[in-house]
Amino acid sequence: MCQRCAHNAWTVLVGVIGGSGLYNLDNLTLIKQVNPDTPWGKPSSPITIAKAPGGTLVAFLARHGVGHTFPPSAVPARANIAAFKSLGVRLIVAFSAVGSLREEIKPGDFVLPDQIIDRTKGVRPASFFEGTSIVAHAQFGDPFANKLVAFLEGRVRSALEGRDVALHTGKTIVCMEGPQFSTRAESKMYRAWGGDLINMSVLPEAKLAREAEISYALIATATDYDSWRENSESVTASEVFKTLKTNAETSRHVTELIVADLHDAAENGDIISEEAGSMKFSIMPRSEKQKDEDREKLSYVLPTYFSS
């Protein structure tokens, strides 16, 4: 039995979030499903614990729900990250269907971005500390876990060998509110700002993972050219759907091949070392004004600092 979380008999170090089109990892062996009740509610889908060849466990959840019922603005991101934390997850690889803002990033290509431009509109709860009597300011200059991203690069590249899928790195993703796609003017503006990709999901997910001290990386899978190309149609959902199925199949294949190495690296500790412990100096010092009930709530994601 896990020491920390009474509902959970499993400790799974690697979490995978599936985005649009990726609703299961049915290439792996199903072990069990769990559906934790977190202080922020239930996750978008039950979490599937699956076994990769060789026996490594991985925890999977579908960001929009298994039947894609949550629009990007209503994804219960706090519950999702908290649920992973309660299972002992130390690193998350999140997949996302993205629009490409650059000619060289083609639909079907995979990308490991390293920066984010936030164009969400403040309607998504973006902090575990929101609504509590405790204040924290997480470091977010490097929004993805640098060591994890570097670790993934070689492994994802090898996993893609023979598939005619290019892997790009060092790119900037714009996260917009949606659910409507961008105007042509916005799409061009994001390019001028230095954006290379666009989605509606990486925030607040990446921020919450950082607050929970879980190392987080995004594998962006390009589906379309958004709306910046002069003589092309602007993006439609049906255009996105064309590549979703192939991208999802490739994402499952990549996950199967990298999960054992990720687990070993998480256990060894080096690739998660920058995020583990990172909240220590981000939380404002304890005061008698901090409520016990808030400390209790936060202990679900940060037991090191808030367990009594």
Ligand SMILES: CSC[C@H]1O[C@H](OP(=O)(O)O)[C@H](O)[C@@H]1O
């Ligand atoms: C179906 S197109 C827009 C939708 O797809 C992406 O979802 P996800 O990141 O979960 O793969 C994008 O962020 C939007 O939510």
Ligand SMILES: Nc1ncnc2[nH]cnc12
């Ligand atoms: N063009 C686009 N804009 C925002 N999110 C997306 N997800 C996939 N394509 C997208």
